[in-house]
Amino acid sequence: MSDLFDTGAAKAAEGPRPLADRLRPATLDEVIGQDDLLRDGPLGAMLTSGRLSSLILWGPPGVGKTTIARLLAQETDLVFVQISAIFTGVPDLRKVFDAAKIRRANGRGTLLFVDEIHRFNKAQQDGFLPHMEDGTIILVGATTENPSFELNAAVLSRAQVCVLKRLDADAMEQMLKRVEQSEADLPLTPDARRQIIDMADGDGRALLNLAEQVLSWGAKEPIDPVTLSKRLSQRAAKYDKTGEEHYNLISALHKSVRGSDPDAALYWFARMLTGGEDPRYLARRITRMAVEDIGLADPQAHRICLDAWETYERLGSPEGELALAEALLYLALAPKSNAAYVAYKAAMKAAKQHGSEPPPAHILNAPTRMMKDLGYGAGYEYDHDAEDGFSGQNYFPDTMDRSVYYVPVERGHERDLKKRVEYFAKLRAQKGRG
Known part of the structure; x- marks a missing residue:
């Protein structure tokens, strides 16, 4: 087995070592910041029972994933073999598995630590399965990405995911x-x-x-x-514009606005900008918040977002971001309603259920004599001719019961809309068409 992979092999004389390497913990008790995982958590339970299973260590950089894997091998008397998915190809993996089989035949187990395991494609990940199942290796994979997105379901079903926390x-x-x-x-x-x-x-x-x-x-x-x-230079904030961190932060931003917290919303907005997020993406998401969470409780919120978006396009950075920030603050402080959103989804569901039903005959257009003879438009009441400007006729298909989708809330502009909804419902009932 090549010394490239087997860290148990004899080492040449060492040169200068960085402080981070010199202070690497010698035992699991010396690992800092992961007590919930190591003491009373799953790893502690495994070590107490003397049975170590395959693991996926998921956490941000610099929290001890490699160190923990190395010490787990030490604690369980397994040969520690480390590879990186970035630099390892199929021939290298074959050598690793062959060497592990030889050790197993000689009574020694192998803990195979795979750094950046999410960088292996699905087929490469499948290559681990038979060796995990027959006990040739105990796989310990390390990843900074969400395993549920990046790893095969088959690998996840054979390994326990352990979440390492960012160091406080x-x-x-x-x-x-x-x-x-x-x-x-x-x-x-x-x-x-x-x-x-x-x-x-x-x-x-x-x-x-x-x-x-x-x-x-x-x-x-x-x-x-x-x-x-x-x-000293500030360490760049952890932010991946296409990965889980992107979705975590936009979720935090959206929910801060929905929760009417302008300060938290502004913080997450700033976090995304400093991480390199495209302001146009943020402009689109801010406009979505106005449509989805403010709705008709404040109809001008939508317009304010579009104006801020246009301002950014005209001014560019950094002044344009200020316009987006102002729109964001307006949304956070605006009255909230998703009544229109709920009504839209309910109407879409009903449309799929009754999608072939024609409108009632009295509201069908009748441009030809034949259509008139068939009763198209017969009995239609022109609302403007009614004394109160409201006929109360049925506009749903004849085979459908009248449904209520839109229920305004008692907030902002929708208070007035709620009064109108209730007014027309009362008129409809008085006309016997409720």
């Missing part, structure tokens, strides 16, 4: 203390210390790399936030 501020502080115990005190003011944690954005590996840079400066006096900002 307390976990990051523990990590900095570990750095200081191992190396030296970080020359940072309290505010700068909080700032470096913010810069790492929940990524433990990024935090250790930043801390290593700070230590390399050899500063004699504590560094303040201004100096720190000049010397």
Whole structure:
């Protein structure tokens, strides 16, 4: 078996190692920030029982996926073999499986850690199945993408998905203390210390790399936030315009508007813009919010969104984004109603159920003599001729009972529409056509 894959093979003399590698936990008890998974969670239960099953470790970068996989192999006395889906082809996989079969014949098990497992196509993922089923390998896959979107159902059915959390501020502080115990005190003011944690954005590996840079400066006096900002770059926010993070953030934005929280809506809007989202996509989604969640409770909300969209097209960035932000704030504070949306869906359902029923004869057009002879238009009452401007006639198919789809809410402009709906219902009942 090539040393390229089997980390249990003899190693050559090591050169300089980065801080993140030197401080890699030696036991699972030293892993920071994943207690719910390791202590009383599924991994803890597996280790207590002495039976490790195949796993998918799903979480953002820098939260310990590789480290946990390596330590699981150590704890269960399995040979740890690591590959990356980015650099591994079918011939390489065949070598890995063949070597695992030989180990198994000699009484040793193999934990195969596959980094970025979601980058394997569906056929390649299927190649793991027979080796998982016969016990040749314990598969531990690592992914930053939602497994339910990216992995075969067959693989998921044979592996337990473990969700690793983004490291919070307390976990990051523990990590900095570990750095200081191992190396030296970080020359940072309290505010700068909080700032470096913010810069790492929940990524433990990024935090250790930043801390290593700070230590390399050899500063004699504590560094303040201004100096720190000049010397270090903010880690780019995690955002994939085509992946799950995209859908998570647009969901957060939409639900903040629906929940009438202008500040949260503005925050998620800013998060998406700083992540590189196309403002035109946001303009389209903001307009959708006006149609779907504001509706007729504030009819001008739709127009405001379209005007903001047009303003962006005319001004471009960055001023155009301000127009979109203003529309977003208007929507968040507008009265909410999905009554029109609910009515539309109900009418669509009814149309599919009764799609072949003709209109009642009295409202059919009768441009020819034959149509008139067939009764088209007979008995039609012209509403403008009625004293109150309302005939109350039936406009549904004769075979259909009258239905109510639109039920306005007691909010915003729909209060007035509700009064009109109730007024016409009362007139219809008085005319005996309810």
